[in-house]
Amino acid sequence: MLKKEDAESILKKYNQEHLLKFYDELSEDEKKSLLEQIENIDFQLVKDLYDLTKTEVDFSNQKLEPMDYIDESKLKDEEIEKYKKIGEEIIKNNQLAVVTMAGGQGTRLGHNGPKGTYDLGLESHKSIFELLCDNLKRAKEKYGVNVPWYIMTSKENDKDTKDFFESKNYFNYGKENIKFFKQGELPMISEEGKILLSEKGKIKEAADGHGGVFEALYKNHMYEDMKSKNIKMIFISGVDNVLAKLVDPVFIGITIANNKESAGKSVVKAYAEEKVGVYCKKNDKIGIIEYSEITPEMAAVKDESGEFLYGESNILCNLFDIKVLERISVHKLPYHIAHKKANYIDENGNEIIAEKPNAYKFESFMFDAFEGLENMLLLRVKREDEFAPVKNKDGVDSPETARNLYNNYWKK
Numbered sequence: 421m422l423k424k425e426d427a428e429s430i431l432k433k434y435n436q437e438h439l440l441k442f443y444d445e446l447s448e449d450e451k452k453s454l455l456e457q458i459e460n461i462d463f464q465l466v467k468d469l470y471d472l473t474k475t476e477v478d479f480s481n482q483k484l485e486p487m488d489y490i491d492e493s494k495l496k497d498e499e500i501e502k503y504k505k506i507g508e509e510i511i512k513n514n515q516l517a518v519v520t521m522a523g524g525q526g527t528r529l530g531h532n533g534p535k536g537t538y539d540l541g542l543e544s545h546k547s548i549f550e551l552l553c554d555n556l557k558r559a560k561e562k563y564g565v566n567v568p569w570y571i572m573t574s575k576e577n578d579k580d581t582k583d584f585f586e587s588k589n590y591f592n593y594g595k596e597n598i599k600f601f602k603q604g605e606l607p608m609i610s611e612e613g614k615i616l617l618s619e620k621g622k623i624k625e626a627a628d629g630h631g632g633v634f635e636a637l638y639k640n641h642m643y644e645d646m647k648s649k650n651i652k653m654i655f656i657s658g659v660d661n662v663l664a665k666l667v668d669p670v671f672i673g674i675t676i677a678n679n680k681e682s683a684g685k686s687v688v689k690a691y692a693e694e695k696v697g698v699y700c701k702k703n704d705k706i707g708i709i710e711y712s713e714i715t716p717e718m719a720a721v722k723d724e725s726g727e728f729l730y731g732e733s734n735i736l737c738n739l740f741d742i743k744v745l746e747r748i749s750v751h752k753l754p755y756h757i758a759h760k761k762a763n764y765i766d767e768n769g770n771e772i773i774a775e776k777p778n779a780y781k782f783e784s785f786m787f788d789a790f791e792g793l794e795n796m797l798l799l800r801v802k803r804e805d806e807f808a809p810v811k812n813k814d815g816v817d818s819p820e821t822a823r824n825l826y827n828n829y830w831k832k
């Protein structure tokens with residue numbers, strides 16, 4: 421393990437000496453854990469990321485084109501049947517795995533605990549995790565198999581998530597069918613580029629974004645686990661869409677029948693300025709263009725049938741052939757900067773409670789990995805059937821809107 425003197429010289433080099441300011445006040449265990457944290461931080465990366473906060477990103481040299489998609493609602497019944505059959509074969513042969521990304525902080529929702537543990541307020545009082553698990557239980561009933569479920573947590577919420585599953589007896593889905601794995605994290609820094617302390621002996625770190633899923637699957641040996649189970653296809657989605665179809669035979673079948681190594685689901689953008697990322701081709705590669713990167717004119721442009729040319733919103737539901745995931749997992753993804761509120765301990769040892777954004781957090785996005793894909797099938801699905809996000813405490817994309825969408829769907 422790193423010695424205090426070694427830590428001092430690293431910190432000096434990067435102008436972060438304040439991190440050891442309270443070292444002598446710490447217990448032996450706290451000292452050890454702080455040195456461990458310092459050892460594991462890539463200070464050069466943190467410095468580079470801070471420099472990035474001072475640079476304007478120029479999107480003007482991007483060549484953008486719309487991406488082809490298939491509209492599921494326009495498929496003929498016999499096509500649906502054909503794809504369903506192919507997908508069902510994969511499921512019945514136990515070749516599908518499901519990954520849920522639940523490492524986010526859920527700051528906008530403001531729930532005290534991991535987002536998946538949130539009670540959506542349905543009559544059943546089921547948590548979001550349980551609503552997702554229902555998909556797997558229905559698949560079990562229908563196909564007689566346990567689809568393995570891999571849940572990505574963060575260092576921050578790992579214990580609470582596992583304790584919750586334990587307390588709910590894994591929703592009777594079987595502990596052996598559920599695996600947790602932790603994603604990476606990065607230090608948060610002040611507006612002056614200083615790494616923050618959350619306690620006198622603890623560096624403030626935050627999960628490194630949903631793009632961390634690929635590296636986390638790899639580093640935690642989840643691919644090996646999947647391969648030992650003979651998994652072929654992997655479905656990945658976020659924790660916060662309570663209508664996500666975790667086991668969708670048509671989606672699997674259409675991907676395989678079209679010889680695609682990956683697939684994504686989209687819903688039509690509701691209105692031109694909606695703050696969503698949309699699927700597109702960026703410099704001839706598969707990508708997502710964020711609402712912050714697109715001009716208002718481009719966001720509003722329509723095709724000859726009156727539909728948005730850039731209108732296929734990303735709902736964070738993707739399917740990959742396992743071989744592809746392994747391939748793209750070795751690529752380093754870029755980090756995006758988020759200006760956030762962060763409480764911290766200042767250099768005098770006082771706790772500072774943030775009233776407004778005062779710090780930077782760095783996240784990689786899952787879709788930045790798409791440029792490493794050779795092909796992707798994009799399937800447009802119906803928003804009301806597959807997209808009920810829980811993001812904000814109230815208003816749009818809140819528990820109330822998600823609850824209504826969920827109830828309407830199941831009434832149907």
Ligand code: UTP
Binds near residue numbers: 521522658
């Ligand atoms: P969001 O970008 O909506 O972030 O995540 P969030 O953390 O849930 O919420 P806010 O922004 O703090 O309010 C979309 C999905 O990606 C997962 C989230 O758990 C959610 O399912 N995610 C996000 C991770 O798993 N890890 C991360 O580091 C970030």
